[in-house]
Amino acid sequence: MFPEPNHNDLIIPFQLEQSGLRGRFVRLGATLDEILGKHQYPQPVARLVAEAATLACVLGSMLKEDGIFSLQAKGDGPVGMLVADYTSDGSLRAYASFNKDVVATVPDSFAELLGTGYLAFTIDRGEGFERYQGIVEVDGASLTAAAQHYFLQSEQIHTELKFFAAPHAHSFHTAALCIQAMPHDADAGDHDLDRLPPGWDEASALLATLSAAEALDAALHPHEVLFRLFHEGGVRAYDTVHVMHRCRCGLGRAERALSALSEAEAEELADAGRIEVRCEFCNSTYTFTLQELSDLRAKDAGAG
Numbered sequence: 001m002f003p004e005p006n007h008n009d010l011i012i013p014f015q016l017e018q019s020g021l022r023g024r025f026v027r028l029g030a031t032l033d034e035i036l037g038k039h040q041y042p043q044p045v046a047r048l049v050a051e052a053a054t055l056a057c058v059l060g061s062m063l064k065e066d067g068i069f070s071l072q073a074k075g076d077g078p079v080g081m082l083v084a085d086y087t088s089d090g091s092l093r094a095y096a097s098f099n100k101d102v103v104a105t106v107p108d109s110f111a112e113l114l115g116t117g118y119l120a121f122t123i124d125r126g127e128g129f130e131r132y133q134g135i136v137e138v139d140g141a142s143l144t145a146a147a148q149h150y151f152l153q154s155e156q157i158h159t160e161l162k163f164f165a166a167p168h169a170h171s172f173h174t175a176a177l178c179i180q181a182m183p184h185d186a187d188a189g190d191h192d193l194d195r196l197p198p199g200w201d202e203a204s205a206l207l208a209t210l211s212a213a214e215a216l217d218a219a220l221h222p223h224e225v226l227f228r229l230f231h232e233g234g235v236r237a238y239d240t241v242h243v244m245h246r247c248r249c250g251l252g253r254a255e256r257a258l259s260a261l262s263e264a265e266a267e268e269l270a271d272a273g274r275i276e277v278r279c280e281f282c283n284s285t286y287t288f289t290l291q292e293l294s295d296l297r298a299k300d301a302g303a304g
C-alpha cells in the first residue's frame with residue numbers, strides 16, 4: 001500500500017495563457033492544524049483564523065518583492081483582533097483574540113463575530129523601505145469578500161477570490177483560488193473600472209464552477225485542479241511555494257521588548273521575581289528573572 005498523496009500546504013502561482021490574467025491556488029492542511037492547535041478556539045473563530053491565514057498566503061504571494069505581508073482585522077465584535085502574517089519564504093502564522101464569554105453564544109456568522117471594523121493590509125519589506133498599508137471597512141459579508149472589495153476599490157485591480165474550508169479534527173483545512181488582472185500602469189492615466197479586462201468574464205465563470213470537493217481534495221494535485229478549470233485557454237503554473245507554520249518570535253525579540261522597561265516597571269510587572277512574555281501567535285513563553293532583566297539593561301547601557 002502506498003500512502004495517499006498529500007498535496008497540501010502549498011501555493012501555486014499561475015497565469016492564464018490567452019488572457020494573461022494571473023492567479024494563485026492555495027491549499028492548507030497540516031500548517032493550519034499546527035497554527036490552530038496552539039490555541040483553543042471555538043469552531044467559528046478557528047474557521048475565521050483559517051480564512052485569514054489562507055488569504056494571507058494568496059495575497060502575500062502576489063507581491064513582486066520579498067517581505068512580510070500582514071492581514072489584520074479589527075472590529076467591535078467578540079473577535080476583537082484577527083492577524084495573519086505571510087513571509088515570502090512561505091512562513092505563515094496567525095491568531096485571533098476573542099471574548100470567550102460572548103463568542104460561545106454568537107452564531108457562526110462573520111458579521112457577528114467581527115462586528116463593525118476594518119481590514120488592513122501591511123507590507124513590510126524590511127529596513128530601508130517604507131511600510132505600505134491599505135485599509136478597507138469590513139461590511140459584514142465575509143473576510144474574503146472584504147479583501148476582494150479592497151483590491152477593486154483601493155488598488156483598482158480586478159480580483160476574484162474563492163475560499164473553501166472544511167472542518168478537520170479540531171482544525172480546518174482550506175483552499176483558495178484567486179484570479180487577478182495585472183496591476184494598471186500608474187502612468188497610463190485614468191482607466192475605467194467598469195471595463196473588464198480581456199478574458200475576465202470567461203475566467204470568472206470558470207472559477208465559479210470549482211467545487212469545494214475538488215478544491216479541498218489533498219489527493220488531487222493542484223495542477224490537475226487548474227488544468228480541469230482552465231485547459232481550454234491554456235494555463236501555465238509556476239514554481240510551487242511550500243507553506244509552513246513558522247513564528248518570528250524568539251528569545252532575542254522578547255529580550256529587546258523587556259530591556260526597554262525601567263527597573264521600577266519591571267518590578268511592577270513581575271510575579272514572584274519573574275516576568276513572562278507570551279507570544280500571541282504561537283503561545284511560546286519566555287521567562288526572565290528580575291536579575292536577568294537587570295543584566296540585560298546593563299548590557300544595553302554598555303552597548304549604547
Ligand SMILES: [Zn+2]
Pocket residue numbers: 247248249250279280281282283284
Ligand atoms: Zn511566536
